[in-house]
Amino acid sequence: MKPIPQIVRLIMLVLLLCSAGCAWGRRSQTAWRLTDPPGLSPYSRSLNAPEYGTSRPAPNGTGESLPDDLTTNRPVPTEPTPAITPATEDDERMELIVTTVEEATVGDDVIFEIEIRNLTDQPLEGLVISCRFDDAFEFSGRTEQRVMQPLPAIEAEATRELTLSLRATQSGEACAEFTILENDLPQEVETRCVDIAPGPVSLEIVGPSRRAIGDRAEFVVTISNQSGRELDSIVAELAYDEALDPQEASAGAERLEGHLSWTLGKLLVNERVQIQVEFDALSQVDKGCVKASILQNDATIAADEQCLRIIRSAGPLRVQLRDAQDPIAQGETAVFDVALHNRSARPISTLTCTTLLSGGLQFRKAELVDGDEATGIAPRRTNGRMIFGDLPEIPAGAEQILRIHVEATAAGTAELGVIVGGLTSMVPVEVREPLVVNP
Secondary structure, eight states: OOOOOHHHHHHHHHHHHHHHHHHHHHHHHHHHHHHSOOOSSTTOOOTTOOOTTOOEEOTTSSOOEEOHHHHSSSOOOOOOOOOOOOOOOOSOSEEEEEEOOSEEETTOEEEEEEEEEEOSSSOBOSEEEEEEEOTTEEOTTOOSSEEEEEOOOBOTTOEEEEEEEEEEOSSEEEEEEEEEEETTEEEEEEEEEEEEEOOSEEEEEEOOSEEETTOEEEEEEEEEEOSSSOEEEEEEEEEEOTTEEEEEEOTTOEEETTEEEEEEEEEOTTOEEEEEEEEEEOSOEEEEEEEEEEEETTEEEEEEEEEEEEEOOOSSEEEEEEESSSSEETTOEEEEEEEEEEOSSSOBOOOEEEEEEESSEEEEEEEEEETTEEEEOOOEEETTEEEEOSOOOBOTTOEEEEEEEEEEOSSEEEEEEEEEEOOTTSOOEEEEEEEEEEO
């Protein structure tokens, strides 16, 4: 065999190298596609991926190794760790349960049964229970509409039971709201309502809604036996706030500390009794109240309340409204005096008085009164109102009286109101006076 020429050997070597290089390139390209296919989702995994924790060649062919979690989209497996959840306040530390009757009658004692349950494995301490109740309820010995009581510690998973008794004094729906307080913050709230039917006696108190200091405020209390039988041992009481001072009252009144009392004794079937009291308004107050109660054998069987606002009279003119007789019967004529007092050092003129009538009152006539003399004056009627314009001048320190006669055409509670104005330097003054009209 002839030796292979040097040139031939060189050519064969070049062809061998070229064939090996091309084959390597194809295998590399195929391997790359199989190792890193397009991600189908963030959790797709390479078909030929190495085991977790190992490395693989970089796709750029440099031979450098990169961590597996940086070269794929799949999540990096880690050791399981405890889940972290936000802390939330436990709303189930205690439970408040309140039960009572659904219906009652005026004069009944309504019993509320209360349970406070400790749902925790620790004692509950420093709790206070509060109850706010409507005016139709009364708590013995208190005038406020709220009672509170601190609670002893409630042991773990234990229950504290207590009761509250409220006297039903008015008909209608009456509600009581119970609240558990901890550090003055409400924790649990429950409300219970009771339908209260009328009792054996109906009671109504009628009085003004506003007066000025020094004015008279008249209240009329109407009591009616609607039980269908005679009632014995009946007593009427009228309590009043310190801003009011009684000056006149119906016969038989006994004045005690903070209230007036009448011993009525027996009430016949369907009998009506009316009591009248006039108070002086002594001091400024947003809410001065008069509360009427009917008792039988020392138990309250009916109650009603009327409140008024007492203001400080300002300006040069003081306006007072008084009725000559209250109550009156349907069909009778009532007389109201509008007293205009000039408190300034100068005469007052150009006054007007607008009169408002309600509750079946019909205007009959009006007159200006000066001592024993009365001069008729005609109003101008506008939109159901009667306007008395250009009233005579009132000298400094003097008083003028406008007397208005009206007829009561319907039974119930009627009202006459006046608005006096006309001075550019004076805010108009409005005064109203209720009138009880019996059938």
